[in-house]
Amino acid sequence: MNVVPYVIGILILLIVPLFLSTYWIGLVTRFLIFALFAMSYNIVFGYTGLLSLGHAAFFGTGGYVIALLHLHYNVNLFWISLPLGVLVPTFTAALFGLIALRVSGIYFLLVTFALGEMLYSLAWNVKWLNSRGMQGITGITLPDLAIPGFTMDRTWYYYLVWIFFITSCILLNRLVRSPFGTALVGIREDESRMKAVGYNTWLYKYLAFVISGAFAGIAGMLFSYYNYFVSPKHLGISTSFLPMVMAIMGGLGTFLGPVIGALVFIFVENFASIFFPQRWPLMLGGLFVVIIMFAREGIGVYLWRILKKVERRFGSIKS
Amino acid sequence: MRWFIINMLNGVSYGMVLFLIASGMSIVLGAMGITNLAHGAIYMVGAYVGWTIAVKWGATFGLGLLVGGLSAGLVGLVIERGLLRHLYKQPNEQVLLTFGFVYILSNLCLWVWGGYSKAPFTAGFLDSSFEMFDFAYPKARLSIILIGLLLGAGLWWLQDKTRLGAIVRAGMDDKETTMGLGINLEKAFAVLFFISSAIAGASGVIGAQLMGVDTELGMSVLLLGLIVIIVGGVGSIQGALLGGILIGVLDAFGRAVFPQFAMFIMYVTMIVVLIFRPTGLLGRKI
Amino acid sequence: MKKFMTLFLAIGLLVFPMGIGSMERAQAAEPIKIGALLDLTGPMAFLGPLLKSGIVKALEEANYTVAGRKIELIAEDTANDMNVCLEKSKKLVELDKVHIILGPLMGDAQMAIAPYLADKKVLASTFYAGTGELHTKFKNWLNYPTTLVGMTIPVGYYAAELGYKEIITLGGDYEGGRGFIQGIKLGFEAKGGKVIQQIWTPVGTTDFGPYLSSLKKADCLAYFVPAPPEQVRLLKQRKEFGIKIPVLGTILTGQLVDPILAELGDIAVGLQGQAVYVPTRKDPINEKWVAEMTKQFGHPPGDFESNSYAITKAVLAGLKATNGDDSFNKLWPAVLKVKINTPQGPLAFSPEGVAIVNGYIVEVKKKEGKYYFDIVRTYEKVVDPTLKKR
Numbered sequence: 005m006n007v008v009p010y011v012i013g014i015l016i017l018l019i020v021p022l023f024l025s026t027y028w029i030g031l032v033t034r035f036l037i038f039a040l041f042a043m044s045y046n047i048v049f050g051y052t053g054l055l056s057l058g059h060a061a062f063f064g065t066g067g068y069v070i071a072l073l074h075l076h077y078n079v080n081l082f083w084i085s086l087p088l089g090v091l092v093p094t095f096t097a098a099l100f101g102l103i104a105l106r107v108s109g110i111y112f113l114l115v116t117f118a119l120g121e122m123l124y125s126l127a128w129n130v131k132w133l134n135s136r137g138m139q140g141i142t143g144i145t146l147p148d149l150a151i152p153g154f155t156m157d158r159t160w161y162y163y164l165v166w167i168f169f170i171t172s173c174i175l176l177n178r179l180v181r182s183p184f185g186t187a188l189v190g191i192r193e194d195e196s197r198m199k200a201v202g203y204n205t206w207l208y209k210y211l212a213f214v215i216s217g218a219f220a221g222i223a224g225m226l227f228s229y230y231n232y233f234v235s236p237k238h239l240g241i242s243t244s245f246l247p248m249v250m251a252i253m254g255g256l257g258t259f260l261g262p263v264i265g266a267l268v269f270i271f272v273e274n275f276a277s278i279f280f281p282q283r284w285p286l287m288l289g290g291l292f293v294v295i296i297m298f299a300r301e302g303i304g305v306y307l308w309r310i311l312k313k314v315e316r317r318f319g320s321i322k323s
Numbered sequence: 324m325r326w327f328i329i330n331m332l333n334g335v336s337y338g339m340v341l342f343l344i345a346s347g348m349s350i351v352l353g354a355m356g357i358t359n360l361a362h363g364a365i366y367m368v369g370a371y372v373g374w375t376i377a378v379k380w381g382a383t384f385g386l387g388l389l390v391g392g393l394s395a396g397l398v399g400l401v402i403e404r405g406l407l408r409h410l411y412k413q414p415n416e417q418v419l420l421t422f423g424f425v426y427i428l429s430n431l432c433l434w435v436w437g438g439y440s441k442a443p444f445t446a447g448f449l450d451s452s453f454e455m456f457d458f459a460y461p462k463a464r465l466s467i468i469l470i471g472l473l474l475g476a477g478l479w480w481l482q483d484k485t486r487l488g489a490i491v492r493a494g495m496d497d498k499e500t501t502m503g504l505g506i507n508l509e510k511a512f513a514v515l516f517f518i519s520s521a522i523a524g525a526s527g528v529i530g531a532q533l534m535g536v537d538t539e540l541g542m543s544v545l546l547l548g549l550i551v552i553i554v555g556g557v558g559s560i561q562g563a564l565l566g567g568i569l570i571g572v573l574d575a576f577g578r579a580v581f582p583q584f585a586m587f588i589m590y591v592t593m594i595v596v597l598i599f600r601p602t603g604l605l606g607r608k609i
Numbered sequence: 610m611k612k613f614m615t616l617f618l619a620i621g622l623l624v625f626p627m628g629i630g631s632m633e634r635a636q637a638a639e640p641i642k643i644g645a646l647l648d649l650t651g652p653m654a655f656l657g658p659l660l661k662s663g664i665v666k667a668l669e670e671a672n673y674t675v676a677g678r679k680i681e682l683i684a685e686d687t688a689n690d691m692n693v694c695l696e697k698s699k700k701l702v703e704l705d706k707v708h709i710i711l712g713p714l715m716g717d718a719q720m721a722i723a724p725y726l727a728d729k730k731v732l733a734s735t736f737y738a739g740t741g742e743l744h745t746k747f748k749n750w751l752n753y754p755t756t757l758v759g760m761t762i763p764v765g766y767y768a769a770e771l772g773y774k775e776i777i778t779l780g781g782d783y784e785g786g787r788g789f790i791q792g793i794k795l796g797f798e799a800k801g802g803k804v805i806q807q808i809w810t811p812v813g814t815t816d817f818g819p820y821l822s823s824l825k826k827a828d829c830l831a832y833f834v835p836a837p838p839e840q841v842r843l844l845k846q847r848k849e850f851g852i853k854i855p856v857l858g859t860i861l862t863g864q865l866v867d868p869i870l871a872e873l874g875d876i877a878v879g880l881q882g883q884a885v886y887v888p889t890r891k892d893p894i895n896e897k898w899v900a901e902m903t904k905q906f907g908h909p910p911g912d913f914e915s916n917s918y919a920i921t922k923a924v925l926a927g928l929k930a931t932n933g934d935d936s937f938n939k940l941w942p943a944v945l946k947v948k949i950n951t952p953q954g955p956l957a958f959s960p961e962g963v964a965i966v967n968g969y970i971v972e973v974k975k976k977e978g979k980y981y982f983d984i985v986r987t988y989e990k991v992v993d994p995t996l997k998k999r
Contacts, residue, residue: 025703025704026703027699027700027703027704030699030703034696049415055414055415055418057418103594103597103598106597106598106601107597107601107602109414110352110356110358110414110557111553111557111601111602113358113414113418114549114552114553115553115593115597117546117549118546118549118550118553118590118593119594121546121590122587122590122593122594125586125587125590126587128783128812129584129586129587129782129811134784135720135742136740136742136784138716138717138719138720138721138740138742138784139717139783139784140691140717140720140721142720142721142723142724143723143724143746144724145724231692231695231721232695232721232724232725233691233695233720233721233724235691235692235717235721237690237691237692241542241546242542245422248418248419248422249419252415252416252419256415274696277686277688277693277697278685278700283430283434284650284688285426285427285429285430285650286426286427286430286431286434288423288426289423289424289425289426289427289428289430290423290427291423292419292420292422292423292426293406293420293423293424293427295419296406296410296416296419296420296423297406297409297420325822326822326823329818329822329850330818330819330822333816333818333819333822337816430650433650433654437655440652440836440837440838441838442838442841442842442845442869442872442873443815443838443841443842443845452849452850452851458850458851459849459850459851460849460850461846461849461850463849464818533815533816534815534816535815535838535841535842537652537838538652539652539813543813575818575819576819578810578811578819578820579819579820579822579823585811586811
């Protein structure tokens with residue numbers, strides 16, 4: 005396996021904080037978090053073919069766990085928050101998976117959507133889930149790693165997020181290249197055939213759903229630290245939609261597609277909302293439509309094709 | 324007793340609007356297998372157009388209803404013919420495409436009609452109340468119930484008694500054979516999508532009597548429609564009607580009894596139905 | 610493989626030039642930069658331009674200069690979204706290097722960015738009241754015209770003065786709504802009245818039918834609903850259902866602007882309730898301001914223009930007192946000492962940063978086919994008592 009591109013990529017991401025101001029470091033942090041979110045979504049949607057419209061439920065839950073620990077128990081220790089931040093969304097995904105996987109296709113979509121909205125409604129209405137003075141919970145501080153002499157700041161937080169991102173990339177990559185991952189693709193392509201060959205397709209789908217939810221929860225957890233607050237919106241459709249867009253834009257079912265999609269989205273959003281704040285949603289919608297109609301496999305694959313063409317041209321010059 | 328009747332009527336009238344929303348979605352979802360997430364946005368367009376005609380230009384409500392429905396139908400037709408048509412077997416792309424239109428249409432409506440939401444409006448002759456028993460009840464709400472029943476009957480007739488309905492049902496079950504029989508399925512689908520969108524637009528104008536018009540309707544109406552479909556079942560008018568009325572009534576009484584958790588009632592109902600009857604109370608198997 | 614290359618190269622290419630750009634921008638820091646967080650898109654998009662016009666007017670009057678330094682206004686869209694608001698705040702503070710931020714409008718966005726702004730020592734201000742929580746945890750917020758609770762205490766007082774003994778409150782079920790209703794209750798009970806029923810309507814309620822039908826017997830219904838169309842629906846549905854109980858409204862001039870008042874028509878005549886700013890207030894400063902604003906922006910000004918104008922004037926006065934020093938430690942105490950007369954009325958600040966202004970009770974009247982608001986009672990120097998308790 006050609007390690008060089010990975011190394012270059014890792015190096016670039018590593019030295020980013022050295023050149024850039026805190027604002028841009030923040031933006032790249034945000035990108036990494038959403039790239040993780042989109043990658044998690046890719047597992048359930050891209051690889052397994054399950055169109056879920058409620059993925060933010062797990063993302064938001066991860067964030068809320070951190071927020072609630074902070075609000076009610078004054079816990080800021082990362083080593084306590086982390087396990088909980090992973091376990092609770094996983095548990096939620098396990099529960100929701102049981103309900104949602106009772107149906108398939110269009111119904112699955114509807115159900116995941118409604119479940120996400122239900123959590124949104126809960127988060128909005130239940131007093132215990134809100135700080136005084138707002139809908140949501142504010143005042144979350146950066147995690148405390150309990151390393152003597154070390155204070156967390158936003159630049160170090162970037163590295164923390166980066167570590168999670170890389171680790172998740174490796175883990176998820178292992179997953180999709182394993183027999184489990186191949187089975188998922190098989191289920192996506194032709195479930196009845198997989199069943200005929202003896203696979204317990206429900207179990208595979210369920211596991212994909214739960215794993216997907218777990219990683220979404222991690223992304224959500226990281227997001228709450230970055231944002232200093234959580235809001236019911238992080239559980240609803242407006243957030244669920246983001247990983248969908250990123251994954252599809254970047255290339256569904258390809259491993260790095262979602263990452264590219266996240267990159268494009270975060271940066272385009274940043275600029276568009278500065279220069280055309282009033283028409284940004286219109287541009288976003290237009291962008292989707294264009295991608296769907298003309299670059300259906302996503303920008304990632306599109307770019308790759310262009311690169312291949314360029315390669316061929318150089319190749320022919322060389323020889 | 325009075326409390327009961329008022330809330331019952333509130334529930335049924337609201338439920339009728341829900342039915343209208345869901346019926347349009349259900350037709351397209353069940354018969355064509357198309358996930359049209361822009362249904363709420365099309366509802367919104369119809370409502371805005373209806374408002375322009377009935378309120379801004381001061382024409383009759385009926386005209387607003389007609390033009391609102393037709394223009395919405397047109398929007399839907401354009402989306403279907405121009406774009407959706409190429410994505411028949413690709414649910415993922417349909418979702419993204421139609422969802423993209425939610426953003427596009429919402430922002431366009433914001434651009435054209437501005438940010439101020441529009442207050443509820445109705446026909447002149449409906450803008451008063453019926454004196455019944457010992458209270459007054461708005462005529463507009465009663466008319467909603469009536470229109471809902473009429474439209475429901477019309478759609479049921481379309482679904483069960485016309486050639487178009489038969490074609491679509493056949494096409495849904497077995498596309499190849501239907502097409503092999505020389506039936507122009509494409510044309511039927513286009514007509515169907517137009518009808519569904521026109522209903523969405525008309526529902527927008529009808530619903531505007533209760534809810535007014537604003538740019539967030541794209542999402543909020545979509546959510547309502549989906550909940551009703553989950554409860555009532557996809558693919559049948561009866562399902563949409565049952566789901567709509569059920570949710571409407573539960574919502575009305577829920578708000579009257581425990582206002583804070585009213586929204587919850589909808590979700591709980593949805594989950595209960597999902598656990599015991601996943602395809603909805605009257606749904607066909609997908 | 611190549612995909613990875615593309616990916617990482619892309620990141621590098623996109624991100625690098627921005628870094629350079631940010632370094633350049635850091636050089637030019639001479640003018641005083643004031644950031645504004647406005648709703649330019651989203652459900653409250655119609656308010657953004659109004660708020661901006663108030664700020665712009667105040668800056669124009671000062672010729673965009675104070676104590677010899679130029680002033681630069683940088684307005685950003687919050688899209689009514691807490692996340693976007695936070696991102697924009699970060700941009701304003703870290704890229705544009707502002708020390709003053711006006712807005713945002715929405716309470717939850719305020720709470721969301723509050724820890725960050727406190728950390729970065731930025732002077733912040735609300736546009737239309739904010740929760741008292743802003744002052745218990747943070748010490749850098751100006752709150753205009755007062756806290757949520759402070760705004761509606763006059764309604765409670767007025768209800769008692771009208772002779773009501775028992776009232777029902779109906780409010781939007783979210784922090785803003787709860788704050789406003791609490792004010793009504795406080796004011797009313799302070800004068801010996803009793804709130805016998807409290808109804809909370811979920812945000813986005815389109816149909817008040819179920820709530821109206823569950824009203825108990827009382828002297829009055831005092832309400833707050835978060836948006837103009839909801840207030841219109843409430844009043845219309847009240848008439849449709851033939852409900853006779855008198856009502857006292859809130860945010861009347863803020864929500865029932867001319868086109869909406871016209872839509873309500875005769876139903877509104879005789880409606881009484883709380884208002885922040887009243888365009889018809891008889892006062893030379895106000896009359897001049899109304900005339901100028903109407904000429905410049907094409908329509909008569911309302912609450913939002915008045916609020917942002919007053920805040921900007923206060924900040925400018927503070928900057929004048931510090932001789933152009935916009936650093937937080939100098940500017941904050943200076944603004945707190947400001948005492949000026951605005952079109953809305955006299956303005957001063959409490960030590961926590963809460964503005965002290967008049968509270969008005971108005972009534973809708975009709976003259977020659979036009980609807981307008983008339984002041985029927987003025988409460989001076991309204992203060993929120995709950996701030997002291999915490």
